[in-house]
Amino acid sequence: MDARIECTILMIATRFREPLALPVLAVQAGLSPFHLHRLFKSETGETPAAYLSRIRLAHAAHLMVVLPDAPLVQIALESGFTSAATFARAFRQHFGETASDYRRRRQLAVNGASSTPALSVHRLPARRLRVQRCALEEDALSAAYNALRRRCTEARRTAVGVFVDAPFHQHRAGCRHYLGLESDSTDHDAHALELPGGLYARVPVSGDLDALSREILRFKSEQLDPSAYAIASTLAFEQVELPHDAPFDYRASQRWLFIKVRRKHEPAL
Known part of the structure; x- marks a missing residue:
């Protein structure tokens, strides 16, 4: 294009x-x-x-x-x-x-359990990263992350995959998804995408995109719904540590998913 x-x-x-x-x-x-x-x-x-x-x-x-x-x-x-x-x-x-x-x-099921499981919640600063668009398809993700891996320095090998739309209730081909290196921060760039600051829940994920979708829904039902927090945005991102020598395989990788959350007593928007 x-x-x-x-x-x-x-x-x-x-x-x-x-x-x-x-x-x-x-x-x-x-x-x-x-x-x-x-x-x-x-x-x-x-x-x-x-x-x-x-x-x-x-x-x-x-x-x-x-x-x-x-x-x-x-x-x-x-x-x-x-x-x-x-x-x-x-x-x-x-x-x-x-x-x-x-x-x-399209309403998602809500878990009303009384228990309050521990969440890994982190306050992150706002960041602007130089990104590139990438299709939500495992082979395309592996190829794009490997291209980023070749640009990494020895000290910084962390990449992010930004989901502007979560890939669990609409076709993946219509989801907007971008990749970038955490070290590629920028203030003025036509290819920049801003990750807003605020509270994020951190969830360990692995496997293919179907496994990712299942984990998002499981996390929402079993951990988020019974907690004091709720989803605050459609935006989420994966944090990926790229290997030094071996090729990166998205399906076999261990990753962290960060989902923007809010306290339930705060307005939804």
Whole structure:
């Protein structure tokens, strides 16, 4: 894919809450609005406006599942829509049902057990990392992490895989996922993605993507639901220690998953 379109897609993925008109995207890509519109549609099959709307709707649908106590109007505004009415029309047109019906049908089971298992919760600072997009497919992940491994220094061999969408209630091909090295921090870069600061639960994971999805759901039901914490964001990331000499194999790797959480008495958004 054209590097200018990759930058535009990353900008939309990370700044979709903002009023991203075509001229704003064009300046970032270094193209005229006309040429960006034409090249974007040629590369993706969608116009920039249609792609932005789809990303906003996917984010809203994701929030409705992982944040069941968040009001729909808050979800609409947090996802970049200017009003509840605009969101309701766009959602029904795209998904073929109301947002309320979608949420009811996709509701995740909640564990109401009285025990409070210990969570590994950490307060992390905000960071901006230079990233690259990577498909959620095991062979693609292994190849991309191996490419990062060859760029590592001896002292810093930690990489992160950022899930903008959690891969357990929608098709993985539609999930936005990015890889980067922890040492590649940046303040000004068209390929930068911000990991927000705050509280994160740390969960050990291993195996393929199906195992990862099962572990996320098990963690939510068995550890998070009975605790004093709840999911705070659609964003999560894997921390990966890359080997010095041997090739990296995603399926065989041991990793840490960091899920952004909030205390339950705090607002969902």
